[in-house]
Amino acid sequence: MKELEGNPGKRPLPRNEPRPQLPVKRPRGMGRGQRAYWDQHAPELERLRILTGLDVPAMRLMAEHYTFALEAARILGDEGLIVEGRDGPKKHPAWQALRDASGMYLRLAAEFGMTPSARTRLQLPPEVEQLSxxxxxxxxxxxGEASE
Structure with missing residues (x-):
């Protein structure tokens, strides 16, 4: 990861840093929205060598939190931000679900360089070709066949 971040601490990078060889495969049991998220983002993250087989559980959690946040936002859109509680109007419980899921998603997305500020800290390894x-x-x- 330091290679991607440009080694901000300027300490020598380890020469024999592990490079996971596990294949990146979409996990079984993901919901439709989670599969769509995976299929949209995983190939590019893998191409950039950010996503490896060891990162599959974190990527799955990111897809889950993304879809949880969307579902909470949908509920709030349908039902509104305020509901009638025992003691009068109160904040809809889906509001907290949206905040929690969004916060977790953003933390995980930053780990994968998927936020603007996280991307400013990343530098791609020289062997990763940037396609025009x-x-x-x-x-x-x-x-899918590249030009030679």
Missing amino acids: LADLLFEAANG
Whole structure:
């Protein structure tokens, strides 16, 4: 991770830092929204060598918290921010669920460099090729085969 962050402490980087070889596979048992989140973000994180097989549980939690936050936001949109309580109007319980899930999501997203401030601290390793928009479009048009 220090390699990605640009070694802000300027301490020597370990030469034999572990590079996990476990494959990145979407876990079984994820809900539809969680699978969609995984399928949208995991390939790019893996391509950038940010997501490894050891990170799958954290990525799963991030997808879960993202979908929990969306569900709480949907409930609040349908039912409003205020509900009638025993002692009169009170804040909807989904409000706290939204805050909790959003907070956890943002903490996990920062670990993967998925927030603007987290990205400013990341530097990609030199061997990770940055594709131009033209290369990405060419690759997509040719079914994922890169141009030579």
